[in-house]
């Protein structure tokens with residue numbers, strides 16, 4: 030992927046991911062939610078998110094650490110930050126594992142809604158943190 034545009038691509042993906050999960054929340058909020066439709070959207074969302082996380086883990090973060098050390102910056106904070114971001118990713122992946130069939134969604138739609146809200150919250154934290162901290166660092170270094 031093109032180096033300087035990497036953070037811009039990732040920012041764009043964040044927007045798309047938020048749009049997708051908000052749509053799932055709206056579907057789940059209906060009086061009689063369609064679990065099949067929710068599961069389908071959830072699987073598309075999962076694939077997009079995993080693709081995004083893969084770019085961050087295998088391309089963005091290693092390259093950022095390299096750029097930071099090359100410019101003589103302290104990378105301890107960034108490494109600590111990456112560790113926290115990995116923790117967030119594991120929580121989101123656990124959610125997908127909890128709701129991997131329509132029965133699990135239908136059995137307790139209220140729990141699904143509550144857990145989905147939690148996932149949206151922690152995902153938003155990760156997105157905001159990345160955009161405010163590491164993407165900003167990346168764009169500053171690219172100038």
Ligand SMILES: [Fe+2]
Nearest residue numbers: 039085156159
């Ligand atoms: Fe991200």
